[in-house]
Amino acid sequence: MARCPASGLIPMLLLGMAAIGGAITDARAQDNATSSATPPNPSLFAPPVPPVVSTGPLTFAPLVRQVGPAVVNIAVAQDSHTTTSRQPLPPSVKGTPFEHKFRERMRAHGEEMLGAGSGFLIDPSGVIVTNAHVVGGADLITVSLADGTEFPAHLVGSDDLTDIAVIQIHAPHPMPFVPWGDSRLVNIGDWIMAAGNPFGLGSSVTAGIVSARGRDIGTSPFDDFFQIDAPINPGNSGGPSFNLGGQVVAVNTAIVSPTGGSVGIGFGLPSEIVAPIVEELRHNGHIDRGWLGVTLTDGSGHDGVQIVGIDRNGPAMKAHLHIGDVITAVNDEPIDTSRMLIRSIAAKRPQSTVVLHIRRHHEALSLPACVGHRPDEDMDD
Template sequence: MPPLSTPFLSRRRAVLGALLLPPALAGCGSGPAVAQRGLLPDFADLAERVLPAVVNIAVSGEQSVQPPPEFRGTPFERYFRGRRERVQGAGSGFVIDPSGLVVTNNHVVGQAQRVMVGVQGGQELPARVIGGDELTDLALLRVESRTPLVAVGFGSSASLRIGQWVLAAGNPFGLGGSVTSGIVSARGRDIGAGPFDDFIQTDAAINPGNSGGPLFNMAGEVIGINTAIYSPSGASAGIGFATPSDLARPVIETLRREGRVERGWLGVSVQDLVAEDPRASRRAVLIAGVERSGPAGRGGLRVGDVVLAINGERTETSRGLIRSVAAVPPGQNVRLTVLRDGRTQEVTLQVGRRPPGPG
C-alpha cells in the first residue's frame, strides 16, 4: 500500500537530484493545451496577487543519532551514545499579517533550533516559533521585517464544492515560488493522522517541500494548508491533502493569543459501536480502556460503558467524542450519558489537560 507522508523535504541533497529533469520534458503537452485554452481558467492574475505572501521555510538543528535496530543490545551500540547529527529541511508557509505572522505546518519547524523564512525577492529573515499544535499540525511564526509584508487572508472552507478549482503554492523540492493548479477532489477525508482529520483532498500537485503552504480558492483566499500526500514514490501522485481553513483559523488565533493550544482530555481509549440489530440506527461509543489516574478513572467511568451523549448532545463516533471533549477547557466538567449493565445513567467528570503528543 502506498505510504502517506508529509511533503516535507528533510535533506537538501534530495533537492539536487530532483533538479535534473530530462531535456525531453521541455516541450511536453503544448498541442492539446492550446486547443483547450478557452475552456480552462487562467491563473496568472491570481498567482501574481498571492505569491508575494507565500514564503519558503528553512530549518536546521541537531538530533541524537540512533543506532540501527540490528546494533541495539550489542557492543556496537556504545559507538552511537552521545553522538548527534545535523539535520536540515525545507517547507513552505504564508504571511497572514503584514507585521510578520507566518503560518506553516508544525512538522516543518518541529524541534528545529534555527528557522529562516525566505520572502519574495530573496530576503531571508530569522523566525521565532510562537507556538505549534501537533493535533492539527499547525504552527505560527513571527519574523521582523523593516517593511510591511504582503499578507493573505483565510476564506471559508465550508463553502468549497467538489470539482472547484484551487491553486497550491509553496517550495516543492526547494523550488521556491512555485504554483500548481487542480480541483477539490473530496472533502472531509480521514487519513488516520488523528482525531482532527477533516482534510481537503486535491489533485493539485503537492510535493516534498510544499508542507505548510497555502491552498487558494479562485478569489485568492486561503482555504487550506497543504499537509500530506498519498504516493508510492514520495512525489505527487495527484492525491494531496490540506487542512481546511475553518479548522485552522481558530487554532491559529489561539496560538497568536496564548502561544499554545490546550485541549480537554479524559484518559480513555474508545471505539465505535454499532447496534447488532441491523434495523437499528443507534450508534454509540464504547469505552475500551480507562487510565486509572486520568480524569475518567477518578470520575468512575468504567471499561465497557457505552457513551450515548455528552452534555445532552448525542455522540455516535469515537472521533466525535474525542473532538467534543477536546473542545472543553481543562478544569471544566462534562456530563456523559452512559449505558451500563443495561441501564442509562449520568456520569460527571472533570476534564483534564491533554498531555503532549499527536495521539
C-alpha cells in the same frame, strides 16, 4: 520522510524535501497508434448538452498576483556548533541547481542545513503559518519572501497533533498577508490553487480541484483532510491552498506517493481546523486540550461509542463511568463515533464541566465530568 507507515507499497509522505528525479518518455509511438485507429461511430454518443459548469477561470494569473507576495519559503538549520555530528545535505537540495548555493551558505554561517518548506503570512506584523514538521528541531529559521528578501524568524508555537506551527518575522514595514476562507463552504469539485516551494526550486503554484473531504490518513485523532489533485510535492509542506477568492482554505501537509513525487493525491488540513489552532498558538504558544481518560470502540451496534478501558487516574473514573458504558452525547452534542468524542472533549477547556449522556445496560444516565488536561503522549481520549 514518512509521516505514517506505508499502506501497501504506497507511503504517506510529509511534504518535506526529496531529490528531483524522473524520466521523459517518447509518446510518438502512441500518437501514431491513435491516429491509425478506426474513428468511433458517432451514434454511440448522446447528443451534446450544455456544460454543468458554465464558467471557470481562463487564467489564474490575477489570483497569483493577488496572493503570491504573502507566500514564503522557509529554510531551517541547526547551529553547527551545537550539533554532535555533521548532517548530510538535504535530499531536496542535493543534485539541484541550488546545491552550490546552500553549501556556500552553510560554510559562511556555520549552519547544518535540515531542509526547507513553505508558509504564508496571515498578518501584516509578520505572523506566518507553516507545518510543525517543517520547523521542528530547528535552531535557525530563515524566511524568504517572493522578492528574495530574507528575514530571520523565531518559533511562536507548534502543535504536533495537527502538524501546525506559527513563526514570526520582524520586518521594518507591514507585510502582505492573506485571509482565511471558510473551508466548510468548499465542495468536492471546487477549484483550488496550491502555492509553495517544491523541491527547493522557489515559489510556484499549481491548480486542480478538491477530490474529497474528511480524509483520515492515520496521522492523528484529528485527521480531517481535504484530498486535492493540484500537484503538490516535497517542499510544498506548510504552504497554502486558495479558493478562487484568494482566501486560504487549507494548509498543504502530506502526499501519497510511491516515488517521493506527486501522483496527484495530496492532503490539506482545512481552515476550519487550522485557524483556531493558529489563534491559540499565537496567544499561548501551545494547545491545551481536554481529556477524558477512556479507551473507546465503534461498531457496538448502538448509537454512540462504547468504553472498553478507563484510566484509573483520569476524569472518567472520577465521574464514575464504567467499562461497557455507551456515550451517546456530550452536553447536547450527539456522538456517533470515537473520533467525534475525542474531538468534542479535546475542544473543551481543561477543568471545565461537561454532561455525558450514557447508556448503561438499558438505563439512560447523565453524568457530570470535569475535563482533564490531555497528556503529551497520544491517548484515545
